[in-house]
Amino acid sequence: MTSDNDRRRGLLARLRGRPVARSRGRRRLGAAVRLAAALMLAGGAYTLFAPGVQAQENPPLSAAANEGKALFDVSCVTCHGRNAQGVAERGPSLIGVGSASVEFQVSSGRMPMARQEAQAPRKKPQFTDEQVRQLGQYIQELGGGPQVPQGNLREGADLATGGELFRINCSQCHAFSAGGGALSSGKYAPSLYPATDRQIYAAMLSGPQNMPVFGDNQISPQEKADIIAYIQENLKDTQDQGGFNLGRYGPSTEGLAAFLVGIVALVFTSLWIAGKS
Amino acid sequence: MKRRKFDVAAVPARSAGALDDRFQAATPLRKLLNKVFPDHWSFLLGEIALFSFIVLILTGVFLTFFFEPAMTEVIYNGSYAPLRGTPMSAAYASSLNLSFDVRGGLIMRQMHHWAALLFMASIVVHMLRVFFTGAFRKPRETNWIIGSLLFWVGFLAGFTGYSLPDDGLSGTGLRIASGIMLSIPVIGSWVTSSIFGGEFPGTIIISRFFIAHVLLIPGLLVALISVHLGLVFKQKHTQWPGPGRTNENVVGERMFPRYALKQGGFFMVVFGVIALMGGLFQINPIWYFGPYEAWVVSAASQPDWYVMFLDGSTRLMPAWEINIPIGDGYVIPPLFWPTVVLPGILVGLSLLYPFLEARRLKDYRHHNLLQRPRDVPARTAAGAMAVAFFIVLTLSGGNDVIADKFHISLNAMTWAGRIGLLILPPLAYYFTYRICLGLQQHDREVLAHGVETGIIKRLPDGRFVEVHQPLSEADHDGHGALDYVGWVVPKKMNRLGALGPAIRGFFYPIEKPAEAPVSPGHPPVETRPEREEITSGESRR
Numbered sequence: 001m002t003s004d005n006d007r008r009r010g011l012l013a014r015l016r017g018r019p020v021a022r023s024r025g026r027r028r029l030g031a032a033v034r035l036a037a038a039l040m041l042a043g044g045a046y047t048l049f050a051p052g053v054q055a056q057e058n059p060p061l062s063a064a065a066n067e068g069k070a071l072f073d074v075s076c077v078t079c080h081g082r083n084a085q086g087v088a089e090r091g092p093s094l095i096g097v098g099s100a101s102v103e104f105q106v107s108s109g110r111m112p113m114a115r116q117e118a119q120a121p122r123k124k125p126q127f128t129d130e131q132v133r134q135l136g137q138y139i140q141e142l143g144g145g146p147q148v149p150q151g152n153l154r155e156g157a158d159l160a161t162g163g164e165l166f167r168i169n170c171s172q173c174h175a176f177s178a179g180g181g182a183l184s185s186g187k188y189a190p191s192l193y194p195a196t197d198r199q200i201y202a203a204m205l206s207g208p209q210n211m212p213v214f215g216d217n218q219i220s221p222q223e224k225a226d227i228i229a230y231i232q233e234n235l236k237d238t239q240d241q242g243g244f245n246l247g248r249y250g251p252s253t254e255g256l257a258a259f260l261v262g263i264v265a266l267v268f269t270s271l272w273i274a275g276k277s
Numbered sequence: 278m279k280r281r282k283f284d285v286a287a288v289p290a291r292s293a294g295a296l297d298d299r300f301q302a303a304t305p306l307r308k309l310l311n312k313v314f315p316d317h318w319s320f321l322l323g324e325i326a327l328f329s330f331i332v333l334i335l336t337g338v339f340l341t342f343f344f345e346p347a348m349t350e351v352i353y354n355g356s357y358a359p360l361r362g363t364p365m366s367a368a369y370a371s372s373l374n375l376s377f378d379v380r381g382g383l384i385m386r387q388m389h390h391w392a393a394l395l396f397m398a399s400i401v402v403h404m405l406r407v408f409f410t411g412a413f414r415k416p417r418e419t420n421w422i423i424g425s426l427l428f429w430v431g432f433l434a435g436f437t438g439y440s441l442p443d444d445g446l447s448g449t450g451l452r453i454a455s456g457i458m459l460s461i462p463v464i465g466s467w468v469t470s471s472i473f474g475g476e477f478p479g480t481i482i483i484s485r486f487f488i489a490h491v492l493l494i495p496g497l498l499v500a501l502i503s504v505h506l507g508l509v510f511k512q513k514h515t516q517w518p519g520p521g522r523t524n525e526n527v528v529g530e531r532m533f534p535r536y537a538l539k540q541g542g543f544f545m546v547v548f549g550v551i552a553l554m555g556g557l558f559q560i561n562p563i564w565y566f567g568p569y570e571a572w573v574v575s576a577a578s579q580p581d582w583y584v585m586f587l588d589g590s591t592r593l594m595p596a597w598e599i600n601i602p603i604g605d606g607y608v609i610p611p612l613f614w615p616t617v618v619l620p621g622i623l624v625g626l627s628l629l630y631p632f633l634e635a636r637r638l639k640d641y642r643h644h645n646l647l648q649r650p651r652d653v654p655a656r657t658a659a660g661a662m663a664v665a666f667f668i669v670l671t672l673s674g675g676n677d678v679i680a681d682k683f684h685i686s687l688n689a690m691t692w693a694g695r696i697g698l699l700i701l702p703p704l705a706y707y708f709t710y711r712i713c714l715g716l717q718q719h720d721r722e723v724l725a726h727g728v729e730t731g732i733i734k735r736l737p738d739g740r741f742v743e744v745h746q747p748l749s750e751a752d753h754d755g756h757g758a759l760d761y762v763g764w765v766v767p768k769k770m771n772r773l774g775a776l777g778p779a780i781r782g783f784f785y786p787i788e789k790p791a792e793a794p795v796s797p798g799h800p801p802v803e804t805r806p807e808r809e810e811i812t813s814g815e816s817r818r
Contacts (some may be wrong), residue, residue, distance in 0.1 A: 118686070159359040167445065167567045171575040176445065176565045181576025182677040186686035189576065234359045235565070241376070242387055242559030249682070250446070250575075252675035254560050255582025258394035261558070262550055263402060266325045266395070267318075269546045273539050274318035 061141055068138030071131055075112050084142055090116070097206060098145020099136030104202035107132045108195070118186035119209050122194060146205040149221070153197040154229040156222070162230030165223055169214065170231075177248035178235045183210055192231050200228050310533035315516035319406045321543060325399035326427075328547035329392045330502065336389040337491065343379050345371035346441065346487030348480045357564050365443075365568035368483045372442035372563055388555030393435050395551060397583040400428050408630075408660050410647040412515045414640070418631040420508045425627040427501050428583075430494060435581055437490040439561065443483055446561070448569025449578045452477060453588075460613040478571070518646045518763040525645070577678050582671065589673030590615035593694045649763060651720075654713035658706040665705035669697045720766045724748060724759045730770055746770060 061069060072084065079091030086093030094101075105111035106127055110120040127135065140147065167176070173189035175181045180191035187210050192200065204224055207213030219227070246253040297303045314320075347367040353360050355370070356377045375382040404424060407413055413421035436454070440447045455477040458469040474481035513527050522528045530536045554560075566575060580588055591612060599609040634656065635641060650657040672679065673694035680687040727745035734742050748767070749759045767773050 160362050163359045163567060164363060167573045167575070168570075171445075171573065173576055175577045176567075176575035177562075179577075180681055182681040182687040184686075185688050186684075188681050230359060240559050240562065241564070242383060242562055243557045245559045245562070247682075248562070248565075249678050250577040251561070251579040251581050251585070252577070252678045254390075254558075255394060255585065255671075257554070257558055258391065258398050258582065262391065262395045262554055263325075263398050265550050266399070266547060267322070267402070269543065269550075270321035270325070271318040273543050273546075274316055274321060 062137060064134045064137040065141045066138075067131075068134035068136070071127070071135055072138055075126070076135075079113070084139060094139050095143035096145045097139060097143070098147055099140040100146040100148045100202040101206035101208065102136040102139045103132055103148055104199055104206055104208050106135055108199055110208070119188065122190060146215075148198050148202045148205065153201050154225050154232070157225040157229030159226070159230055159234055161223065162226030162228070163234065165219065165227050166230050169219065170227070173211075175248075175250075177245075178231050179248050193236055195231075197228050197232060200231060310531065310537075312510070312532040313527045313529045314532065314536050315514055315522075315527055315529035316536075317517060319410070320514065322399060322403040322406050324540065324543055325547055326396055326403055327502065327506075328544045329396040329399060329551065330498065331544070332392040332548055332551050333389060333396060334495065336385050336392065337495075339385045340375065340382075340389060341491055343371060343375045343382060344368070344441070344487075346484050348443070348478075348483050360564065360567065363568060366483065368441060368443040369563070369568045372444070376564065384552075384555050387558070387560050388551050390439070390560045391554040391558070392551045393438060394560075394581060394583075395547075395554075397428070397431050397435060397581075400424070400431060401583075404428065405660070405664070409650040409657055410515070411644065411653060411656065412647055413631045414644040415631075415635060416512055416643055417508070417515070420505055420512070421631050422628050423501050423505045423508070425624070427498065427505065428627075429624060430497050430501065432583055434490065434494045434498065435583060437486040437494060439581055440486050441483060441490060442561075442563045443569050444563035445566035445569050445573050445575055446563070446578055448478065448571075449574050450580055450584075451482065451569075452571070456612060457616040460610045461617055462607075462609055462613065478569070513645065515645055515647050522646065524643065527645075577681075579675055579678070585674030586667055586670035587616050587620065587674070589670035589676070589694065590619050592676060592691060593670070593673050593698060595695075646763070651713040651716040652763060654710045654717075657713050658710040661709035662702040662706040665702045666698065669694060669701055673698075719768075720761055723766050723768055724761060728767060728770055728773060746773065748773075 072080075076084070076091075079087055080094050081087040081091070084094035102111075105120070107125055107129065109123040109125040112126060113120045114123070125132075139145070166178075170178070173181055173183065174192055175189075178192040181189050183189060189211070195203070201224055203211060204214040204219060204227070205216075214224075240248075246257055345367045349367045350364050351367050351370050353363050353365050353370050353373060355361070355374050357373055360373065372386075375386055377383070407421065407424065436450070440451050440454075455469050455473060458472065459465045461468060470476070472482070472485070473479040474485075514529075516522050516527060516529065519528075567573060579585055594611050594615040597611050597614075601607040601609070650660075673690070676690040676694060677687055679685065680690045727747035730744045730746050732744040734744050736742060752758055
């Protein structure tokens with residue numbers, strides 16, 4: 001180390017050459033000129049480059065986003081970190097996830113999470129709609145990303161197309177009835193019955209948890225409207241044509257009902273009839 | 278004009294006489310109508326299957342009037358809006374029309390499906406009754422074999438039936454069936470392509486399954502059921518041991534009128550229960566599954582309950598692939614073991630069981646009296662083992678639904694099924710065996726010492742003893758002399774003749790019992806000793 005420093009000092013000394021004796025006034029003048037030139041250079045460089053840099057890193061947040069940031073700093077910062085860049089082993093970065101993701105996760109109560117587990121379950125939302133909008137605005141202004149459009153999300157929807165798209169894209173995990181299904185290791189595709197139009201739209205856009213993203217290139221906004229209409233109007237709001245639906249779990253509960261209702265009733269009947277001797 | 282007197286009361290006798298003049302039916306009918314059937318509630322379980330089968334035929338015939346078994350592509354244009362304009366097979370479109378556009382079609386479809394589930398369920402329950410009471414023993418082994426075959430033919434009937442609508446669920450089931458056939462070594466691909474008429478799904482399978490489902494399999498079922506019932510007639514029904522009942526007689530009710538009337542009533546109840554279920558509970562909502570497309574597989578795609586054990590065995594089977602280096606290499610896929618070999622073993626074991634047991638016990642005599650399950654612990658325990666095995670597999674068949682709805686990891690469910698399949702059957706065997714021995718011992722104890730009265734007596738020296746009511750006069754050891762006869766031993770005071778028969782409502786005879794004991798549950802009370810009130814030792818003067 002020391003030998004390195006010595007060598008460097010020696011080199012500088014050689015470059016500077018032998019010191020020349022100058023008057024005190026000239027030395028002071030020279031120093032002032034050099035200082036002025038350095039300041040000019042620094043100031044010039046600053047005026048040239050700084051504004052662009054500042055626009056990328058620190059734009060003024062809108063009022064809503066500032067409110068959102070205040071909420072974020074209280075409720076989300078533990079896992080998602082300062083400026084939402086994420087914390088290892090705790091929460092992912094939120095840069096670029098967009099307000100769609102925030103709207104889905106927070107308005108369905110999944111975020112803030114109660115604990116780290118296989119998957120965040122739906123629960124009572126912790127924030128009002130207004131607060132959700134503010135949080136979404138903050139994340140949106142922070143890093144951009146997909147947004148749920150305003151207005152009626154089922155505009156001009158076609159149920160038949162929606163049904164076909166639902167069966168092809170959604171039913172593998174959420175099941176034919178949208179009642180949900182199991183995935184590996186404690187993860188699951190939740191039931192879609194409690195979901196609102198905007199939440200379904202946001203989920204398709206942002207692909208939360210284990211769900212793949214269905215961007216506008218894969219499923220166009222019109223097709224999204226069809227799917228939402230099929231889920232909401234056909235699966236959720238329509239009464240089952242065949243009577244009590246047994247939870248729409250498919251043949252598992254049908255078999256259970258055959259034993260618990262049918263066989264039990266008939267065995268009791270046979271007890272009754274045989275007793276009448 | 279003189280009116281002829283018309284005697285209404287004489288009509289039945291006169292018309293019967295007229296018929297007998299022409300057909301000489303009285304002699305054979307008298308024999309038939311006087312046939313005696315023993316009466317016990319557990320003998321009626323098989324009837325549930327028979328009556329469900331009748332409902333199946335009635336509703337099934339209705340369905341065939343409207344179902345079109347073809348895979349030609351049509352565009353649906355019926356009343357179910359969410360599928361309008363969707364291309365689908367004619368079979369699926371006609372099933373939808375049957376559900377939404379044919380008057381009463383949906384309840385017929387649902388009754389048919391519920392009746393099918395009940396048919397299979399009552400076959401299993403009936404089979405368990407026959408197994409646990411030893412009713413399959415010589416001379417009835419043939420009927421046991423026919424009964425087992427009825428389960429497997431019913432299994433095929435169900436599978437071909439729920440494959441017909443050609444919706445997403447049935448197509449998924451067919452795909453799995455084709456996979457199972459393909460997994461059979463050597464002949465697999467030939468079997469599959471000959472059944473499906475080429476590569477899956479082809480264009481012929483629905484028509485083939487239709488004719489199997491409405492003609493071949495029901496024909497086979499009718500034939501087997503007829504032989505089954507004919508053998509019950511010929512070999513006579515088994516009965517429980519009891520007073521007056523021996524291995525050589527049958528004690529019960531005549532076929533006509535009481536037995537026939539009761540059976541007629543029972544048929545009405547079975548029909549009613551099926552109709553209620555068909556009207557109240559939705560089953561197989563094919564309109565949610567959509568037309569079958571190979572790329573559409575819904576979560577929670579399960580078969581009906583009687584096939585679910587095979588689904589379960591497939592889910593539990595580890596992915597052990599056997600590679601045989603012959604020629605270009607030959608693979609036995611893991612699917613082969615749980616779906617071809619396992620059911621093969623199950624069929625073989627169930628068919629052979631009567632012979633295996635007779636051989637093991639060296640018992641080749643005729644048996645017309647049933648055995649209480651507790652009196653044959655080894656058989657009862659083996660049956661419990663089989664039931665545990667079947668239940669673990671069936672639950673594993675629905676393990677994704679259980680995992681999702683009860684918030685359990687699916688991986689944990691699979692491993693619980695694998696471990697449970699190996700551990701639970703032996704445990705079931707052990708515990709059932711011990712319970713049987715315990716019950717036997719308790720019976721003997723009551724016969725020897727009498728019924729517990731619940732009265733505790735304090736002796737002058739301070740000891741407490743429980744007062745027992747002996748069932749018979751005690752010998753010099755203070756033990757009763759009654760032998761166990763293979764039937765219920767009274768364990769409570771109000772089950773004893775001494776306190777008068779306990780006649781309770783609903784499930785018990787309403788009529789006052791005759792002089793003779795009504796059922797073996799109330800043993801004959803002979804030379805009743807002077808009745809003496811059992812007191813707690815305290816005088817109540």
